[in-house]
Amino acid sequence: MSTGSSTDTQLVIITGMSGAGKTVAIQSFEDLGFFCVDNLPPTLLPKFLELMKESGTKMNKVALVMDLRGREFFDSLFKALDDLAETSWVAPQVLFLDADDSTLVRRYKETRRSHPLAPSGLPLEGIQLERELLEELKGRAQIIYKTTGMKPKELREKILEEFSVNKKAIFTVNVMSFGFKHGIPIDADLVFDVRFLPNPHYIEHMRPKTGLDEDVSTYVLKWNETSKFLEKVTDLLSFMLPHYKREGKAQLIIAIGCTGGQHRSVALAEHIAKFFEKDYHTRVTHRDIDKRQGHAK
Numbered sequence: 001m002s003t004g005s006s007t008d009t010q011l012v013i014i015t016g017m018s019g020a021g022k023t024v025a026i027q028s029f030e031d032l033g034f035f036c037v038d039n040l041p042p043t044l045l046p047k048f049l050e051l052m053k054e055s056g057t058k059m060n061k062v063a064l065v066m067d068l069r070g071r072e073f074f075d076s077l078f079k080a081l082d083d084l085a086e087t088s089w090v091a092p093q094v095l096f097l098d099a100d101d102s103t104l105v106r107r108y109k110e111t112r113r114s115h116p117l118a119p120s121g122l123p124l125e126g127i128q129l130e131r132e133l134l135e136e137l138k139g140r141a142q143i144i145y146k147t148t149g150m151k152p153k154e155l156r157e158k159i160l161e162e163f164s165v166n167k168k169a170i171f172t173v174n175v176m177s178f179g180f181k182h183g184i185p186i187d188a189d190l191v192f193d194v195r196f197l198p199n200p201h202y203i204e205h206m207r208p209k210t211g212l213d214e215d216v217s218t219y220v221l222k223w224n225e226t227s228k229f230l231e232k233v234t235d236l237l238s239f240m241l242p243h244y245k246r247e248g249k250a251q252l253i254i255a256i257g258c259t260g261g262q263h264r265s266v267a268l269a270e271h272i273a274k275f276f277e278k279d280y281h282t283r284v285t286h287r288d289i290d291k292r293q294g295h296a297k
Contacts, residue, residue, distance in 0.1 A: 009090040012063045016097030019107045021147045021155050022065050028159040029063035038065045042077035096141035099148045172251035173280045177269040179261025179288040188255035200263040211266025220267040234275050261288025
């Protein structure tokens with residue numbers, strides 16, 4: 001019977017506040033090839049560990065979600081963690097997901113779900129009680145992610161970077177849109193100025209929109225000069241990116257700038273990121289998309 005070792009057996013226990021992203025987290029671990037179990041009662045953890053041990057290499061990457069749906073079993077979880085600390089074949093990691101109260105309340109309102117600890121009361125009451133109950137477990141977590149302001153895609157990327165076996169080999173192409181009137185990003189590796197392209201800002205019905213809206217994107221992309229720019233810039237980047245990757249660079253930040261950072265740069269950043277996503281791990285961010293005069297967040 002193979003028992004594995006702590007060097008090749010991964011056990012991640014995912015827990016934390018309800019609404020903080022545990023569903024996204026477990027889906028992300030599935031994408032990484034982990035054997036995943038949602039809502040495993042902590043009393044079953046010792047039996048599950050025996051199964052892992054007996055399976056040898058067949059279950060050497062496991063992620064388990066445990067939360068307050070099994071709150072009466074948390075004493076069992078703490079005992080199991082204490083017992084695991086004495087073993088040599090696996091070293092569990094507790095990943096705790098958190099978010100501030102206002103974010104959690106907003107997420108519950110958006111999904112129209114009731115909080116498991118306040119099924120007929122206010123979501124905030126359940127959130128505050130849950131935070132108190134989870135305080136000790138949070139203190140035992142090796143990894144804590146605060147998902148306030150974090151999109152599901154960003155949480156997935158964070159988990160990928162943290163838990164992927166090949167994380168050191170990941171080369172990320174980060175395409176950022178920005179507005180020159182808000183300053184050039186200080187962390188950009190390459191900066192492209194697209195203020196020479198026709199500006200949707202001067203079309204009244206497009207002014208309040210952004211480059212994420214289909215009609216704005218179509219307008220930006222329809223011009224011959226836009227097509228030529230994209231052809232030349234993607235050709236240049238296709239030549240440069242393999243050399244940056246070979247050099248050992250972890251990421252390349254490509255900044256696309258227009259005047260305000262809402263229309264042209266946003267549409268082009270999305271297009272460029274999509275062009276390279278088949279060959280590289282890509283991210284797209286829009287630094288100034290919410291900074292319209294008088295409406296900045």
